[in-house]
Structures are given as C-alpha cells and as structure tokens.
Amino acid sequence: MIAAGDLQEFVPFGRDHCKHHPNALNLQLRQLQPASELWSSDGAAGLVGSLQEVTIHEKQKESWQLRKGVSEIGEEVDYDEELYMAGNMVIWSKGSKSQALAVYKAFTVDSPVQQALWCDFIISQDKSDKDYSSDEVERCICILQSSCINMHSIEGKDYIASLPFQVANVWPTKYGLLFERSSSSCEVPPGPPREPLPTLFSMLHPLDEITPLVCKSGSLFGSSRVQYVVDHAMKIVFLHTDPSIVMTYDTVQGLHSVWALRRVKTENVATSSSLTAHLRSLSKGDSPVASPFQNYSSIHSQSRSASSPSLHSRSPSISNMAALRKKNSQASKVFITSDLCGQKFLCYLVESELQLRCVKFQESNDKTQLIFGSVTNIQAKDAAPVEKIDTMLVLESSGNLVLYTGVVRVGKVFIPGLPAPSLTMSNTMPRPSTPLDGVTTANPLSKLLGSLDEVLVSPVPELRDSSKLHDSLYTEDCTFQQLGTYIHSIRDPVRNRVTLELSNGSMVRITIPEIATSELVQTCLQAIKFILPKEIAVQMLVKWYSVHSAPGGPSDHSEWNLFVTCLMNMMGYNTDRLAWTRNFLRVAVLQDLMNPHHCASFSRRGPVAPHVSCCREDRVHSCLFLLDLKLEPYIDHYYRDYPTLVRTTGQVCAIDQGQTGSMQYPPFFTPEPPSVYQWVSSCLKGEGVPPYPYLPGICERGRLVVLSIALYILGDESSLSDESSQYLSRISIAPLKPQAEQEESRFSFRHSASVSSLGERLVVWMTNVGFTLRDLETLPFGIALPIRDAIYHCREQPASDWPEAVCLLIGRQDLSKQACEGNLPKGKSVLSSDVPSGTETEEEDDGMNDMNQEVMSLIWSEDLRVQDVRRLLQSAHPVRVNVVQYPELSDHEFIEEKENRLLQLCQRTMALPVGRGMFTLFSYHPVPTEPLPIPKLNLTGRAPPRNTTVDLNSGNIDVPPNMTSWASFHNGVAAGLKIAPASQIDSAWIVYNKPKHAELANEYAGFLMALGLNGHLTKLATLNIHDYLTKGHEMTSIGLLLGVAAAKLGTMDMSVTRLLSIHIPALLPPTSTELDVPHNVQVAAVVGIGLVYQGTAHRHTAEVLLAEIGRPPGPEMEYCTDRESYSLAAGLALGMVCLGHGSNLIGMSDLNVPEQLYQYMVGGHRRFQAGMHREKHKSPSYQIKEGDTINVDVTCPGATLALAMIYLKTNNRPIADWLRAPDTMYLLDFVKPEFLLLRTLARCLILWDDILPNSKWVDSNVPQIIRENSISLSEIELPCSEDLNLETLSQAHVYIIAGACLSLGFRFAGSENLSAFNCLHKFAKDFMTYLSAPNASVTGPYNLETCLSVVLLSLAMVMAGSGNLKVLQLCRFLHMKTGGEMNYGFHLAHHMALGLLFLGGGRYSLSTSNSSIAALLCALYPHFPAHSTDNRYHLQALRHLYVLAAEPRLLVPVDVDTNMPCYALLEVTYKGTQWYEQTKEELMAPTLLPELHLLKQIKVKGPRYWELLIDLSKGTQHLKSILSKDGVLYVKLRAGQLSYKEDPMGWQSLLAQTVANRNSEARAFKPETISTFTSDPALLSFAEYFCKPTVNVGQKQELLDLFSSVLYECVTQETPEMLPAYIAMDQAVRRLGRREMSETSDLWQIKLVLEFFSSRSHQERLQNQPNRGLFMNSEFLPVVKCTTDNTLDQWLQAGGDRCVHAYLSGQPCEESQLSMLACFLVYHSVPAPQHLPSIGLEGSTSFAELLFKFKQLKMPVRALLRLAPLLLGNPQPMVM
DSSP, X not given: OEEOEEEEEOOXXXXXXXXXXXXXXXXXXXXXXXXXXXXXXXXXXXXXXXXXXXXBTTTBOEEXXXXXXXXXXXXXXXXXXXXXXXXXXXXXXXXXXXXXXXXXXXXXXXXXXXXXXXXXXXXXXXXXXXXGGGSEEEEEEEEEOSSEEEEEETTSOEEEEEOSSOEEEEEEOSSSEEEEEOOOTTOOOOOTTSOOOOSEEEESSTTSOOEEOEEEEXXXXXXXXXXXXXXXXXXXEEXXXXXXXXXXXXXXXXXXXXXXXXXXXXXXXXXXXXXOHHHHHHHTTTSEEEEEOOOSOGGGHHHHHHHOTTSOOOSOOOSOHHHHHSOOOOOSEEEEEEOTTSOEEEEEEEGGGTEEEEEEEEEOTTSSOEEEEEEEEEEOSEEEEEGGGTEEEEEOTTSOEEEEETTEEEEEEEOTTSOOOOBSOSSSSOOTTSGGGGGOOOHHHHHHHGGGGGGSOOOOSOOOSTHHHHHTTGGGGSXXXXXXXXXXXXXXXXXXXXXXXXXXXXXXXXXXXXXXXXXXXXXXXXXXXXXXXXXXXHHHHHHHHXXXXXXXXXXXXXXXXXXXXXXXXXXXXXXXXXXHHHTHHXXXXXXXXXXXXXHHHHOOOOOOSTTTGGGGSOHHHHHHHHHHHXXXXXXXXXXXXXXXXXXXXXXXXXXXXXXXXXXXXXXXXXXXXXXXXXXXXXXHHTOOOOOEEXXXXXXXXXXXXXXXXXXXXXXXXXXXXXXOTTTEEEOOSSOOOHHHHHHHHHHSOOOOSOOOSHHHHXXXXXXXXXXXXXXXXXXXXXXXXXHHHHHHHHHHSOBTTOXXXXXXXXXXXXXXXXXHHHHSOSOOOTTSOOOOTTTTOSSOOOSOTTSOHHHHHHHTXXXXXXXXXXXXXXXXXOEEOOOOOOTTSOHHHHHHHHHHHHHHHHHHHHHHHHHHHHHTTTXXXXXXXXXXXXXXXXXXXXXXXXXXXXXXXXXXXXXXXXXXXXXXXXXXXXXXXXXXXXXXXXXXXXXXXXXXXXXXXXXXXXXXXXXXXXXXXXXXXXXXXXXXXXXXXHHHHHHHHHHHHHHTTTSXXXXXXXXXXXXXXXXXXXXXXXXXXXXXXXXXXXXXXXXXXXXXXXXXXXXXXXXXHTOOOOTTSTTOTTHHHHHXXXXXXXXXXXXXXXXXXXXXXXXXXXXXXXXXXXXXXXXXXXXXXXXXXXXXXXXXXXXXXXXHHHHHHHHHHHHHHHTTTOOOHHHHHHTSOOOSHHHHTTSOHHHHHHHHHHHHHHTGGGOOSSHHHHHHTXXXXXXXXXXXXTOSSOXXXXXXXXXXXXXXXXXXXXXXXXXXXXXXXXXXXXXXXXXXXXXXXXXXXXXXXXXHHHHOHHHHHHHHHHHHHHHHHHTTTTOOHHHHHHHHHHHHOOSTTOOHHHHHHXXXXXXXXXXXXXXXXXXXXXXXXXXXXXXXXXXXXXXXXXXXXXOGGGGGGGGGGEEXXXXXXXXXTTOOBOOEEEEEEEOOXXXXXXXXXXXXXXXXXXXXXXXXXXXXXXXXXXXXEEEGGGOSHHHHHHHHTTTEEEEOBOTTOOOTXXXXXXXXXXXXXXXXXXXXXXXXXXXXXXXXXXXXXXXXHHHHHHSSOOSOOGGGHXXXXXXXXXXXXXXXXXXXXXXXXXXXXXXXXXXXHTTOOSSSHHHHHHHHHHHHHHSHHHHHHHHHOTTSOOSSOTTHHHHHHHHHHHHHHXXXXXXXXXXXXXXXXXXXXXXXXXXXXXXXXXXXXXXXXXXXXXXXXXXXOSHHHHHHHHGGGXXXXXXXXXXXXXXXXXXXXXXX
C-alpha cells in the first residue's frame, strides 16, 4: 500500500479572486448573489468538472486547468499554475505549498469565455519543419469567445483574431492553435458542384490567417491523397505536443485513430489532385498536416513508409483490432504516460465500459515514425498520469485508488485523513493480529489523521521483520464496500500532485511520494534500469516503491538500509537470517564514511553479477555476495579499499559450487575490478591503459575524469572529439535510449573560444560540459590535481574572449566579471557617476557637473586643468565687465561703454556651448522621470567694483535682432549630447522634454538634433516627427532633419529619404506644388541626404546633388540669399554619397562627376540644365546678373570638398594636380586666397599617404613663386615690386600653410603623434607672432586670425581627448582676447579646439575612418561665421557633426575587488606598416588607446596585476564592446601587491621585503600580514584560527609553523585552492604514522599526487616553460614521500613482512595488521596474489630474475626491492 502525502483541501484560487475582482463586482453583482449558498451546499454533487458545465443561476459556468509552473527565465520551478475561467473573466494564478498563491494576470473580456488555454507560438523566420527546436517561442494565453479569440503574450503583446465560424473546441499544438469548427445540424448537404467545408483549421501565429488543416491518408496500395479534413463525424479527443500527435474519434464508425501532426510541406499542397486552386491559395503552405496511422496489420509498415517518405506517417497503429473495432463510445480522457523504464503508453478511458485502454508505443530509430504495440485493458472509472515518477493513478470502480506504472500494478494508494472504503469486518476496530500490522502509519502522519487516531494500532517504530515485504499484498485483496464519501474522479495532475474529487463535491489535492529521496538510492535505481532487462527492472522498481512508500515509510537515513534489504531480498537471500541486517547500526556508520558523492558518482565500481549487479554500492554486502560467487579479484579489490570492513576469511559460502560454475557473466563483466585510481595511476606512469567501463548518464563524473586525464596527461587531443572509445567502454545492455545519445552529444567539444594549449582545451571543454568549481571541490585531491594544474596554467595567460563560466572555473574574477558585463544590455556602467541632478542647487548648473570625476582625476592627477576647462566653458554665470571710467566720460556714455563691452564679451559667451558639448559628450544617463536639465545661457554682466548688473536689454545700444537664437540652439545641442548612447530613453520622454515657453524652442530644436547624433531619435514616433515639422519652426526643422539623418547614417532608409525630399525642391517631381521651405532648412535637408546615403554611391542622388552645386538663382527672388551655404552643402552631400569611391563610381561615368566638379571649381561656361527641372531655370534671375558663366565664388568650396571626399585616400595624382595652387601671379589673381586653403586641404586628403608630420612637408605645399617672394612678416619695410601683388602673395601663403596644417590634423586625428604636434605647435606660435608683427596689415588681421584658428583646430584634432597642457594654454590665451578682430566665429573655433582637446572628458578621441573625415569636414569647415546669426557660407548647425567622428577609446582599469578605477600598466603592440616596424609601447592606463586597426594586441602587464591579453588580430569586436561600455577593463591585483596609487615605486609590497631572506621567511611570515596578500575570506579566517598561537602551545608549535608556511606558499604562489590538499596530505601521513588508516583512499590520493609530479607530461611542461610558478611546494612533496616510505618500512621491519608473506601465499594473517597491510599493498602497487603464480615465483634466486618476471606486472622497482627478501626466501628485509 502506498501512502500519499500532503492532503490539502483544494478550491480553485480563481473562484475566490473572481468574487472580489473589481470588474466582476460591478458587472456581475446580480448574477453572483446566490452563488455563496450554492458553494456550501453538500447536495450539489460534482459542482465542478473538467468540462462538465455546472450552471450557476443559468449564467456562470466555471472551469479551470492546471499545469506545471513555467518560470520566465527557464529554470526548474516546482509550483502549479492555474487558469480559471468563469463568466467573462479568466484568472491566471501561480503558487504552491512553499510560495503563496498569487494572481499573475487577470483578464476580463466582453462576452462569456468559452475556453482559455496556454499556447506557445513559434516565432520563426522560415516556416520549415526542420529546426523548430531552436526557434524563439512566444508564450501566450488564449481566450476563446464566441466570435473572436484573444491572445496575450507574456511579453505583453496583445492580439485579437476574429473567428470566421463557430468554434467547438480549441487545442494548443506544438505549432500553434488548432480549431474544431462546430457543425450545426442544419448544414446544407453539399451538392455535386460544392466541396464540403473543412472542419479543422489551424493558426500558426496570432498574426497569421486561420487556414484549414490538410490530411494525408496514405492508402496501402497506390499513392496517398492530400485533402482537407471535411468529415463531420471526426472529433478530436486528444492532442499532444511531444510527440506531436492527434487522436480523433469517428462518431459514425466508433473508431479511435491517431494522426501525426506536422507543418505542411509545399510539395504536399502542390501535388494534391483534389485541392481546388482557390483553396490552395488559401492554405499558403502554412497549415499543419495530419497523417493518420492506418488500422492494418503491422506486416506492411515498411512498404507503407517506403511509398511516402516525406510523411510523418506512423506504422499501423493498433494491431489488437477487436478493441478498436467494437462500437466504442468516445474516450472521455486520453493521456500519455510512461513507465519506470521509460516505455511510453497512450491511454484512453472509455467511461461507458469502465475501461482504461493502454497502447504501448515507441519512436522508430530514425525518429520519423511511432510504432504502436498491443492494447492492454485496465478496469477503471477514472485515471490520471503522475508524470514526475512515471506512473499513473487509476480509480477503480470499487472506489480504490491504485497506482500503476505502465500496465504493471504497483499498489493501492492510502490517503491518510480520507476514510478508506472500509473493510468488511464486524467491528471497525482492526485487531492487532490482523495483517494490517504491516500497514500502520508512523508518527508524522498521525497528526493528519485527527479523529482516526484511536482506530489504528499504535505506531510501530520501524519494521525489522520482513513481513512488510511479503505480506503487504495480502491486505489489498479484501473486498470493500462503499461507505459515506468516496472518490468520484481524478483531475488536474501536475508533476506528482493530483486533485481528487469527492462524491460530496469537495476536492482534495494529494501528493504521490517520490521514488527515492536520497541521491545514493536514486543513482542505484538508475543503474538498475540501465542494466537489467525492462521487465525485471520494472518488477524490481515496483517492489522497491511499494516498500519505500508504505505508510510510515523510511526516513532518509534508513532509506539506504531499506534499499539494501529489499535488494538482497529480491536476490533471494532471506534477509531475516543474515547476520549483517541485524547490525544496521554499523552499516549506517559505514554509509557515512563512504560519503555520498564518493559512492554515488565516484565509487570505482565493478558490476558484480548479472541481474544483481546493482549491489556494487555497498561494499560489505558486495563482499558477502562476492564470497558467495567466489570472485577473488573483487574481494581483494574491496579489501584493499576498506581493510577494516572487509574480512577476508571466516565466512561460509551460501551458494554451492555447481551453481556458481553454471552462472553466466554478462559481456561487460571484467575479471579484474575496474578502478579509477588504478587507471589514472597507470596513465601517469605512462603505461598502456584498458578502456574504462561506465554507464551512460549515471557514471558521468568517472567519465569526465577519464577523458580529462586522457587529454591533459596523455596529450591526446582527439579524446574529446570522437566518441572516445579507446578510453571508455560503454556498458550497454539495452539498445541505447535517446537520452543517453543526447548525453553523448553534450560532451562533444565545441570550439567556442580561442584555444591553444592542452590545458586551455581541457578547461574550455569542462565548462562546456557544465563542470564547476563546486564539482572540482568534491573530487578527491589526487584525482583533481591534474585538472587543478591545468587551471593554474590557464589562469596565468587566459584569452580575453573566453565565456564567463571558463573564467569562473580558472578563478579569474576580473575576466568573469568582464564577460558577465559583456552580456548585459548596455545600461548604466560601473563608472557612471550617480550624482543626482539636484546636488548643485546652490550654484547655478553649468551643465558640467555630471562628469566622471574619478576617472578624470586619474588621467590628469597632477593639476587642476579640468576645473580650468570648466571655468572657460561655462556660460551660465554673468561675465565680468571691466571698464575704467575716464574723467571725460559722462555717466550715460559710461553705461553705453559698459554695454558695448558686454556685447563684445557676449560674442564669446554665445560661442561657448559648442565647446561645452564636446567636453561633456556622452557623460550622463538621464532619469526617465525628470526632464533634461539645460543650463541657461547667461548674457548679462557684472561690473566691478560694486558688482552692478549690466544688461543688453536696457535699450541704450543697438543689439542685433535674434542675436541669441543660434546660441541657444547650440546650448540645446550641448545639453542633449550629454546623454550617453546607452541610456534608456523612449519616445514619451523626448516629447516630455518639450518646453512650455516659446522662447525655449530653439534649445529644444538643438536637443532634438543632439538626440539624433547619439542615436536616440530613432525611437521617436513618426507621428511626433510630423508634429514637429508641421509647426513650421525653422530651427526645429533643421535640428530634426539633421538629427534623423545622422541617426540613420548610411542606411538609405526610405522613410527618412521621403522626409528629407519634401524639403528639397530638386528632389520633388517638377509639377509638384511649390513649398515655401526656409533656406536653412533646405541646406540641412541636403546635408541630411548626404548622411543617409553616405558611401552608397547612389546614382540618382548623386546626379541631383551635382546639379544643385551650381543651382542658378531663380527669377522670383528665390534661391538668391546665402547661396554659398547651399552650394557648399550640396558639395558636401555629394562627397558623402560617393565617399572614397574614387574613379570606380559604378554606373556614373556618363555624369562626368570629376570634370563637372572641376568646372565648378575653376569656372567656365555654364552647361544647359538637363533633367526634370529645366523648366524652372528657363528665365534668369531678375535680381542677380550672372550671365552664362559659372559663379565660382559660390560653387568653388562645395566642388573642392566634393572632389576631396570622392577621392579621399585614393592617392590619385591626376585629380590631385588639378588642386595644386597656381604658380603664376596671373593665375593667383583669379583665385580667392581663402579657396587656396580648401584646395590645399583637398589635395592633401587625396594624397593621404604622402602627408608627413614635419614643417618641411608643410612648406613644400607652397608654390615656388610665393616662397621666393613672400615677405617675412617681421621685416619693417616692404620690398616694392611692380608686377607682383604682395598682398595677394602673402595672403595666399598663409592660407596654403593653414590648409596643409589642417590636412595634417586630419591625417593624425586622435593619434597624439608627437612630431605632428610639434610641427603644428610651431606654426601656431608663428601665427601668434605674425599677428603682433608691425606689417600684419598687409596680410590682413582677419586672414591671420582665420589661419590661426585653423591651425589651433588641427592641433586639437591631433591631441583630441588628451587634454594636452600646451594646447590648453593657447586656447586659454585666445579665450582672453575679446576685442578687435575677434568675432563670434573665431571664439567658436577656439572653444571648439578646447572642447576637442577634452573630448568627452578625456574618454573620446577622433577616428580617421572615411566617414569620420567627412563628418569633421562638415564640422570644422574653415570659414567661421562673422556674427552669431551668420549662416551665409556654412550652416552653423553642421558644427556639431564632429560627434559622428568621435569614438570611445579610453581604457579604464577597474579593480575587481574594490570596484574602483585604478592605474595599470599596458603594453600595446602596433602592427607593422610602411612607415614603421612592428613596435611595442608601454602606457599607463587609464589612457586613450590608438586607433584599433593599427594595433596587434594589448596586454595588461604584471607584476602587480594578473596578466591579461586582448588579441586584436582575431577581431576587434571584443575590445570595441569594452570601450563602448565606458572602457571598463577589470583587473585583479596579485597577492601581496599594492596598487600604483598607494605605492608608486613598488617598494612596499610584501614580496619585495621577503625576497631578501628566502629561507627564513616561513618563520618570519606573520599571519596578521595575510590581509595584504589576499581578500579571500576563507584564507583570512584560516590564518585567524589555525596559524595564531594559543596560550598552551606545547607540541602544537610545529603544526602552527607548518600551517603558516603552507598558507604562505599558497598565497604567494596564488594557489589558495591547494590549501585543503596540503592539509589533507599532511593529515593522511600523520594518520598512517599512527597506524590509524581505516580506508586507503587518502593514501591513493598521495600516491597519485606523487606520480603526477614525476610524470613525463608534467616534466615536459616544466622544461617548456621554465619560468612558470611552482604549483605545489617543491620542499613539501619529498617530505611526504619520505615519511610515507619510512612508516611503511618500519612496519615491514616490525613484523609486517610476515603479514605480506602470508598475504602473497594466500594464508590468513592477524586482524590487527590488516589495515597496514592494505596500505602497503596500495602504496607499492603489489599485484593481487592470484596473479603471482602465473609467473612462477618459486625458485627465483636472484633479484635480476625477479625484475624480469615482474616486468609484465608493471610493478615499480622500489616496491620490488622491498618484496625481494620475501620472495627470494631470505628472511631479512632489504630496506633501502
């Protein structure tokens, strides 16, 4: 009898929740009123039922279903989920005993719910059937109403699909939903022309159409037909997802059939003859197909599957035709169950005949078919599967609950607390003499029984006698009569829980006990299942289960004893009479000695005998059994392991000789017992090894160890890849089960990470298999040593791209944290400062307080340059207006004077935001609930001495209108650029930032542009974009268009193209309405087109843009103002579209792009406008008279830069020569000097590889005529010359120099190249001196200022992000100059230079990729605005495109223990190029790295930190992801080292102190100092408790010393994990010395350790890497070895030799010596006595002879020397 546990009353949780659900209250108040009385009444029998419709007041029917809990993450969870529906509500709740029930979701729909179910939809790209396992699954809940079905996914998506027909039933399948159309009786019978309508439909995804189901009924002869399912008589009774089958019932024939369900294949639809065309189009090849299993006898199965290979057709289902042919009634319940040995049954309950029919089925080998077996009938009223323990509960008609496994009856289920159907006895009180004795309950259950207490006999503590085993079946045969309440039905099985419905309408939920709770027994049972034939195994398991789960079953502790008893009993021993069963206490102790993991997964098992090989676990019993079988080698093997437990003599044999001889041993049974230790030991010695036997799926650890030793010690790389047959032999009895095959594949080695050495292969493979540090700790230390050795060497030099698990295994937290951060989504990083935005309220927010101070203080630790930059770039405080009041000035004039001065200063203030945006680039993660703080632009001043406010709005002076509009735009951009690209931002937040006041609209426009530049604008909904553009605010349009385009850089996105085209007349069709688009918006849109099509060489776009460069002014005043900026924008855009394509512009040769551009550049006759827009340009402008020639002043800059970008880095000489500066005075007069700057720049960018970083190269760009006649600006008098225009020459000179310098800046952008810096710095100084020179007026101060600004920008580009002091000083000097020629534009340039210098707070630098250069050309265009509203030559908004060229290149080492940034030494290796060899350079991080494509590898160098190598030759992806997440590189300090901050010179580290006196350090090492060595809490407490002397030291001093030195060794060599091994070895040696070894496994481990260190593979590794750290102390091992040898030799001298002699000759020896004898035999690998006679030892006379004879036994010479005296018959031992 089986006792069920956890009786709980069951009420569906949803029912209660429904009453209180607010919606229900309002809507259904009236309907629910009488319900409360109804629930309580007993009379309403079966109020509830799975689909029985219980009506409550004719309104509500309720039903529910339960399933096993599915956790979101996919881990194993053990609770129930309930889906309850009533009326219009569906309630989904989760919960279990351990966690309270809680509503997860509640849904209310508009009409009554007909059905609710869970369904997983597959979201896959291809609809093929092959690989649905890997597809993503969308878990949904589906709610069926009469006219539609709602689907809600867990992710929160909601779908609704209307139903085109009435649905009778919905079924969830593996592929989606299956609908059954309800057939109304009045349906018109189809006439000959009409096809009948299908009855089954499917829906594969909530967004797909509902399509009919196709069936393919394979006929036996001829081909199969594909047709729709149209038979109304066919009802689905059951559907299962895995295997994907459908069971239908034909109401007319009374026949059940099983179909396979799969997705339709296209060829099935195409070839079908019967499908009409319109239906074929309807099915779209998406609907699942079902193919039935025929009811023919099974001979034809091969021919059938051969005729239709594409089918999932299964072999004929059910051969027992009688059971199916009878006019069955429909099955009321169908389920699939499997028995304890994994055989599957399809069971269906035919209620009218009270029969449960079970059909056995299994998959065919190729997994395409199911093979059905015979039908077994079980009498039953109801049944349910208990899937967790592979059984099913059957409710018999008598009212008994019986447990079956498959079709084998296990036993009756007794439910404590439910009155069982009572026994037919005169009195209800059973007499103590009745057999019920065996079925009493133990104490814990009596609490549940309540009133039944006195009925049962007093609890019996634990059954010694085996009456429980033999007589328990007897009680089940009594007849029962039904009394009172009885069980009415079973429902809702989940795992091992099931609900019983009682006849009085209440429900209880019970738990069926598990098969075994102790790990040990579970493993044994698995072995039994694997080894024994199925039928015997099931018998054995059934017997065990009924014993184990009887009422008052065993506790965990006694479970093992019970198992052994049961097992021996099954083997035929009379367990009552055996001596050892009485002695259970000792066995229990023994079981604790063999700690479970040692036995369960690591016992060196030899299967013992056929059909009873399962007793291999319990050594004592196995020996008893081996004695009976006369298996000497096995007895000897177990004796050597447990000498005190296994007595070799004095037992009587229980089996007579004759039977022993006739026993048949299975093939896997080896004469020698297999032993892992022996196997590993042979490997280490380099001897040949036999394959090691293992059970797949059970002895996984043994298998792991064998393979890893084979790989690491024998160096056999193939041991992991193939099925490793040469090292392992699989014990296989049954044909392989599929799960065993999966186990196999799990072990195959996947090359996931980069792996070079054997150790690395081993470590990566072990993590793939799922081996963790916990597993390693449970291995015995000798076995684990080779694995630990491999780990130790991987730890020294790991690869940076290993997955997290590998890094955890090798103990590099720095790497595992890196790997773990790498997988996280880009959120806030470690370094982002968590300063709340409201901290600096007392002073005004200057927009720079979110910078990461920690990192910046590490980069620039010596001075306060960061504060200085903040002071220079802040625009939120009033400026100081310092004007001296001369006596002759009246007060009014003085006020005007002050305001004029303020106006000058404001030119500077308005230029600051662009630079501030650069400085704070991407430094802030906004809070989604607050708007972004935008610092205000403060244009007031304070005049000393009284600090009076000076304001521009007093009306005393004229202030230009709209002066601040662009400044506030820039301010908005600067604020928006603070937002890091990784921040979490959504459309709502962007709209939420929209300001209330109209005057802030410009800032918001800038904010939108910034969001585009950092990639967030893609989240803005199209609707909102439309809203912004329709407002017609010019700035907003500019910001939005540029932002959207920058966010979609190079994507050719269609929607963005449309958006931009509306604003460009040339891209609209010629007949379209003329839109009045502001000029600046057109410019922005043109650049936007360039960005979106960047690098695509799109023909149509290029053609339009080429024409737009020379767009003539129109007749009606359109296109007349600021034409230069439009032409420039078209040129820049054209350059971007064809970026770097050079002469291979595919398909554009007819456009003659370069020639046309050349003409735009030098002028000439205008060509006739071709294309669609020629109508527009018929009449010339009435405003501007240009004639037929090209206006070079307008078109030249755009054309020049377009040429530069098209031929960027192509080194194309012919084109470059077009751009050479003119070398005759005549030609020089035709070119604006400013254009020479652009030409020189363009020429150098084309000849990219010729740029050299020295002043000689810069000067070489100046034509000879200029060089010879140019004046040095310092001279006083000018040389006079008639034919030379000196002014032209000197202007040309400075502009050409500036152009060359600018190209130098582009070439070395972000490289911090020293020679480029020196060269540019020299020119900057030169220009500064020219400015103050007496004859600067010849050149013109404006020109000199422009050139100085250009050179300064170039300097800042080269040093971008580095914060160089010399450049900072230049910028600071120019910041102070405010009068004279210094206008808004020059301030803009100087502060942009300052911003570039500190780009992103030192975290960003510039890249020199093509796309970056294009962006920088737009941003740094060398013509600066004259005042703050000047957009004539260049649109100011483009200044911010530098963001597209910025890339994060700062590497910040972060200490993994403290989580703080720190210094670390990097070694950077450059790849060789044409200019330099491969070189290495040392940098102190945090530092900006060079561009990644120039690097070969980066290495964190020791000795202070663990080394770490990032190899860039394999790809830069890993490093890029590190840099994009704030560049955090985790590093870990090595033991005893201090960080660079605490100890800059490295003189304070502990190792530095102790190296001097090498040998005395063990004494000198104070445990207190350990905290500087390690942060490991385990080591710290070890030092605290084991290494500090206590009061009474006594003889413990040497122990303390030993512990201290071991600890010191472990910490300094950084192998803390070896500490337990050292101590275990020490303890074992001491135990051996005290002769207290009760088991020899520790000695085995010592032996393995010694063999490992002397093994050949280890010695070779040491020679290959002489400098690698010692893994175990070289002084410790010899001591262990000598002590062990000494102890054993002393024993040998003190009479042990007699013992050994007795053992070898097979005589008994005295008890007291047994354990030492076993130690001796193990340590010296003495062969078993039965091997000795074979080599004829008797009569050997000399040692040499012995050596020769022992050669084949592989016994070491050391051991032989000790045995020689015994074997040579001369009694004195020869102890060495």
